Amino acid sequence: MKKPSEKINKRFNLADQMVLIGIFLAFLYWGLEAFLNVFSPEEINFYRQIFGPNVSEMWMRLIVLCLFMIFGSHVQHIINKRKKAETELLESYRKLHNARMATILGLAKLAEYRDEGTGTHLERIREYAKIIAEEMAKNPKYAGHITPEFIDDIYQSSILHDIGKVGIPDAVLLKPGRLSDEEFDVIKRHTNLGGDAIKAIEMQIEGQSFLALGKEIAYNHHEKWDGSGYPRGLNGEDIPLSARIIALADVYDALTTKRFYKEAYTHEKSRQIIIDLKGTHFDPEVLDVFLVLADEFDRIRLENLDEETELMKPLTQPN
């Protein structure tokens, strides 16, 4: 158990101690002044000879110095307190942000486990989305659209793109062979199911821009540039930019990793397939950015790949 003196000492930091010293010196001066007044003028002159003819001015300077120390130490004390509060607030925000990211990733993985197993598809998707958005932000055309907040939001929300798969029956979702038209119609529902689920969450929580972005990605990530996609058959720039970015990232990841219906293609093979879909499946501008970043995509793929579950012997070998 701490002694009371220890508790008291802890309360006074350096700034407080300086204030006390200042007050003490001021009282000391007033005490000396009162004491000197007791003496006769001759005696005062005696002290003037010791301290100098301007002894009064010297005391004034000391008072000003004491006041300056008191004021300065108080200001420093307030600044220190504010800095400490700001640091604590930032740390709380960082912890909250990380907790939110982990929760979203956990929920998205629950949906993903149903058909993609225990791989790291979601971790790669968000990295791909982030580097595309960062590169596109350099284009003045997107200056007002792709802001740092947009990049942060797409990084967080991209992993929710397939969350609607939880509503698709196993018999269809996990069917190894070719799907009938009716079965494919069932698969298509995951876009609206996911979008509606995020929309419902968004209505409960105000000011969460990543949910608005997550919703538009979930609804639109299977739309195609030429209008042949689903669920609404949007085309061109009617498809939200976020969904155009995720469409490419999602297809690249599907091509380069093993799925229960296919083996993994090499980076080069996948790159060529994507180039061939320019202007039909993919936004030409997003695709151009992908070509600039192709080596980065390959690096992210290799760094985040679970070789055992996601990369079997590729069907094609690099040239």
Ligand SMILES: [Fe+2]
């Ligand atoms: Fe999907």
